[in-house]
Amino acid sequence: MRRHLMKHQNLIIGVLIAVIAVAIGAVAYDIHARSAAVSSKTSQKTAAAETSKTETSQKTSAASDQSANQKTIVLDPGHSAVMPSGSEPVGPGAGENKAKDMVGTKGVATGVTEYDFMLSLANKLKPELEKRGYKVVLTRTDSQSAHSCTQRAQVANDNHADAFIRLHANAAESPAPNGAMTINITAHSPYTPSTYSQCRKLSDCVLNAYCSATGAKREGVVERDDLTGNNWAKVPTTLIEVGYMTNPDEDKRMQTDAYQAKMVQGIANGIDQFFKN
Ligand SMILES: [Zn+2]
Numbered sequence: 487m488r489r490h491l492m493k494h495q496n497l498i499i500g501v502l503i504a505v506i507a508v509a510i511g512a513v514a515y516d517i518h519a520r521s522a523a524v525s526s527k528t529s530q531k532t533a534a535a536e537t538s539k540t541e542t543s544q545k546t547s548a549a550s551d552q553s554a555n556q557k558t559i560v561l562d563p564g565h566s567a568v569m570p571s572g573s574e575p576v577g578p579g580a581g582e583n584k585a586k587d588m589v590g591t592k593g594v595a596t597g598v599t600e601y602d603f604m605l606s607l608a609n610k611l612k613p614e615l616e617k618r619g620y621k622v623v624l625t626r627t628d629s630q631s632a633h634s635c636t637q638r639a640q641v642a643n644d645n646h647a648d649a650f651i652r653l654h655a656n657a658a659e660s661p662a663p664n665g666a667m668t669i670n671i672t673a674h675s676p677y678t679p680s681t682y683s684q685c686r687k688l689s690d691c692v693l694n695a696y697c698s699a700t701g702a703k704r705e706g707v708v709e710r711d712d713l714t715g716n717n718w719a720k721v722p723t724t725l726i727e728v729g730y731m732t733n734p735d736e737d738k739r740m741q742t743d744a745y746q747a748k749m750v751q752g753i754a755n756g757i758d759q760f761f762k763n
Pocket residue numbers: 564565590591600654655
């Protein structure tokens with residue numbers, strides 16, 4: 487009986503050891519399984535992170551492609567309420583000097599100044615051009631600071647403008663003249679002759695589209711080498727005279743929202759045309 491009990495005790499201990507061993511094994515297995523699961527999850531996460539990294543870099547390169555293709559337009563609202571004092575060379579290396587800026591004209595019927603009109607036109611043109619995908623920079627954003635014509639051209643050069651659009655309104659001795667013109671350098675410019683063909687193309691595109699959108703009389707493209715802002719620009723440049731503020735009818739028409747909307751569309755269409763072909 488005692489021996490039998492001893493035998494029985496050994497059996498119980500043996501079973502206990504076996505149970506404990508299995509339990510330890512199970513726990514050990516479970517730990518491995520879990521850590522394997524964790525490491526698999528981690529690697530899935532890492533893979534996901536890699537994928538998202540790739541997506542991000544694809545997006546970044548798409549964005550930089552877009553910004554690489556994005557054209558920059560510099561708008562120069564003519565004149566200002568404040569005049570810079572003194573004069574400056576009319577072009578790089580020129581012996582002749584001209585006043586750094588002039589006060590501009592004024593509406594005979596409306597009394598609106600050219601500098602206020604051009605700034606408000608530029609502020610309407612900017613969002614329209616941005617909507618069409620262009621980057622837009624203005625040479626001035628208020629009328630309380632002085633800007634020489636050379637400084638205005640420098641803004642276009644510094645921004646590597648794809649087109650530099652100078653906004654002006656015209657004046658004549660008599661009230662009769664009306665209509666629009668664009669002005670660029672001549673083919674024999676002593677300053678930047680290499681830009682001539684692009685300047686001329688820009689002038690043609692902007693004037694044609696402007697007259698077609700507004701119905702303004704087409705006065706034509708004028709070529710001359712005495713405009714400081716045109717001469718210092720190293721980029722395709724045109725100056726548009728949008729109409730005569732000395733013509734009472736044109737002056738009043740140009741101060742209506744409906745006509746200004748056409749002016750904006752016309753100039754923007756001309757810029758689109760310039761880059762199209
Ligand atoms: Zn002007």
